[in-house]
Amino acid sequence: MKAATLRLFLSLHTWVGLLAGMALFIAFYAGAITVFSHEIADWNRRGPSAETPRDPVGRSQQLLDDLLKQHPQAAESVYLVLPGEHGPQPSAYWFEASTGASRRFTFEQQDRLKEDAFGQDFIEFIYDLHFTAGLPKPFGTYLFGVVCLLYGLALVSGVVVYAPTLVKSLFALRTGRNVKRLWQDAHNAIGMLSLPFHVIFAWSGAVLALGLALLIPFQYLVYNGKLLQLLERDFYGAPQVAAAHVAKPKLPVAELLRRGHAAMPALEVEGVSLVNIGDAHARATLYGVIEQRRLNQLGSVTLDAATGALIDQVSPRTMTPGMVMLRGLQALHFGNFGHEAVKWLYFALGLAGAFLFYSGNLLWIESRRKRRQLEQPRRTRVMAALTLGVCLGCIAGVSAVFVAGALAPGWGRPIYYSVFGACLLWACLRQPARAGHELLCLCALTTALIPLAGWVGNGESLFAATWRGHWHRFFVDAIALALALAYWRMAIATLARGRNGDLNSVWALR
Incomplete structure (x- = not known):
């Protein structure tokens, strides 16, 4: 390769890395923590709240009943998290349509309903930090999608410039008085050894951050404003329906879980989304995982919450090709496969990635x-x-x-x-x-x-x-x-x- 071309790629690698490096440091450091978001949610629990209830389903039903009794307007949309993967105690998220806010509710030690600010402003904030670097949404999310594109350019240019020489000295960490050389060796070794994972993070980060924005031209120029309606099954498990404004009681949570298990026995239900509770058009969507040797293990069963009739079911084998790719990218990005070993690997890669961008800036300053x-x-x-x-x-x-x-x-x-x-x-x-x-x-x-x-x-x-x-x-x-x-x-x-x-x-x- 010509010297002028190498200088061009080196300049591209340097300046793109500097522009995106500090934002990516925040993303990687916060992302390493969010890999264990479920475990961290259990870090600050104490007393009875740290113990699994004897009747998890009954406890979940009690939480839902108390929430609807104290906040009847929550019937419009509630997501009930069952005890298990997300913690030993149930929790309920009420999505307020009027404000767009999400409010989380749990039980106190005296079995009294409480709004849990810990869950809202702690784990969710660090998760948002991973995708926005602390900037307001949705601006921060879209900006981060652009940062991921720059991140991909930095990876390509770095490989073009350094790969021919790094293969010979990949594991060389030359210690001594030359601190810059040691940092350069560490930066290059981490970058090359974790390159496949960085390619995954850059690609999946760009798609997840810019995905909705990329749908806008198709929404208005191709599908005449109906694209999002066509994608409702992919996003929600079944097409959405408006409330009938006719009162009709909802089936108990235990009965909904029984019917969902009958429809899809392999589904391990982690949460239940309830919409229009108490209405004739009430829907209950059971979300969970299906343990199998696939990157994407997500599944759902949608029931009529009033009658228990099966409306739709989605499994990895029945998803559309686009949703298979999207769910696969999500699993790759967050490490939602391979259980604990992959989580620890992603945690280490997140911290190593943060060091990569920090050390890259320091090397630029020193050079x-x-x-x-x-x-x-x-x-x-x-x-x-x-x-x-x-x-x-x-x-x-x-x-x-x-x-x-x-x-x-x-x-x-x-x-x-x-x-x-x-x-x-x-x-x-x-x-x-x-x-x-x-x-x-x-x-x-x-x-x-x-x-x-x-x-x-x-x-x-x-x-x-x-x-x-x-x-x-x-x-x-x-x-x-x-x-x-x-x-x-x-x-x-x-x-x-x-x-x-x-x-x-x-x-x-x-």
């Missing part, structure tokens, strides 16, 4: 410094401040969201933005070396506070959780302590680099 003068170019100082503020601000902010979830439910969102904004401002005002050391110390502190906050919030320490077999609590706290130690070691290394490294560097302490 453009002036080695024979003390004053460094403004562009390197600005990029150093943005990299530290955005990346380390995200880490500290996410850890603060965990702390808020345990001590101040409902305050996770404003606390994240406050911590993130403060870190970004601090990185812009301080020397990069000092800001890096101080912000890494903050990351270590906030992450180490997660087990303590959980202990104060629910009265169960890490050791007590281990003794009682509350393994979700144990693993979250243990990983938090391990990450806190890693951030602390990085803070010490950053300070040592500032004191003992090259004086003609943006990372030097002057």
Whole structure:
């Protein structure tokens, strides 16, 4: 390949990586956490709420009855989550059509209905962070789709530029005084070894973020505004119908589950979507998984909630080709296959991907410094401040969201933005070396506070959780302590680099 072509691909790889790198850091760091969203939902539960009820279906029925009694308007749309994969206790989501908001309800220890702000503003916020980088929806989602396209360009250009030389030195991590070379080796090795997964993330992320936007031309130019109606079976399990405004009682949850099992015995039901409860046109759609050797294992059974009659059923074998591809991309993107081993693999890949983008920015800064003068170019100082503020601000902010979830439910969102904004401002005002050391110390502190906050919030320490077999609590706290130690070691290394490294560097302490 000609030298000019290589320089073009190198420039493309560098600038696309810089433009998308900081947003992708947030996506990968938050995405690594959301892989275990079900387990994290159980992290802050305590007392009876941490135990599986003797009659899970009866408990779910009681929750639904209490919700409809206190909030009759919730009958328009409720999603009932059964005990099991999503936690030991049932929960109910009420989707308010008037406001577009989703409200989550669970039981208190005294069997009283409560609105669970922990579930709304904690796990869901981190999930939104993965797709929007903290920007408002839907703008943030669509922007992230564009970022994923740039991400794909960076992958292609990186392979063109580095693949011929990386194959020979793929596992070479050259330690020594040349820290830049060590970081370069680590960056290249992680990038090449995880390349297949990054291709999956870039492709699936772009499709999931921009999918609805891509349907707009077909909706209005090809199908005369009827495309979304044709896709209702794919999205909801059956075509939607309007309320008849004729009162008719709904069958009990146990009876709906019995009839759903009769229609599709292999379906392991995880939740029930109920629409127009108490109306003659009430629908109940049972969602779950079908254990089989397929990437997509999702299935559903739609029943008439008043009579129990079967309306439709969808399984991986009966899905349309487009829905098979979409559900497969979702499974690949979130690691919803292969059980625990794949979840841990995706968690490691998420953290490794975050390091990939962080290290890429640092390498760009280091490669453009002036080695024979003390004053460094403004562009390197600005990029150093943005990299530290955005990346380390995200880490500290996410850890603060965990702390808020345990001590101040409902305050996770404003606390994240406050911590993130403060870190970004601090990185812009301080020397990069000092800001890096101080912000890494903050990351270590906030992450180490997660087990303590959980202990104060629910009265169960890490050791007590281990003794009682509350393994979700144990693993979250243990990983938090391990990450806190890693951030602390990085803070010490950053300070040592500032004191003992090259004086003609943006990372030097002057």
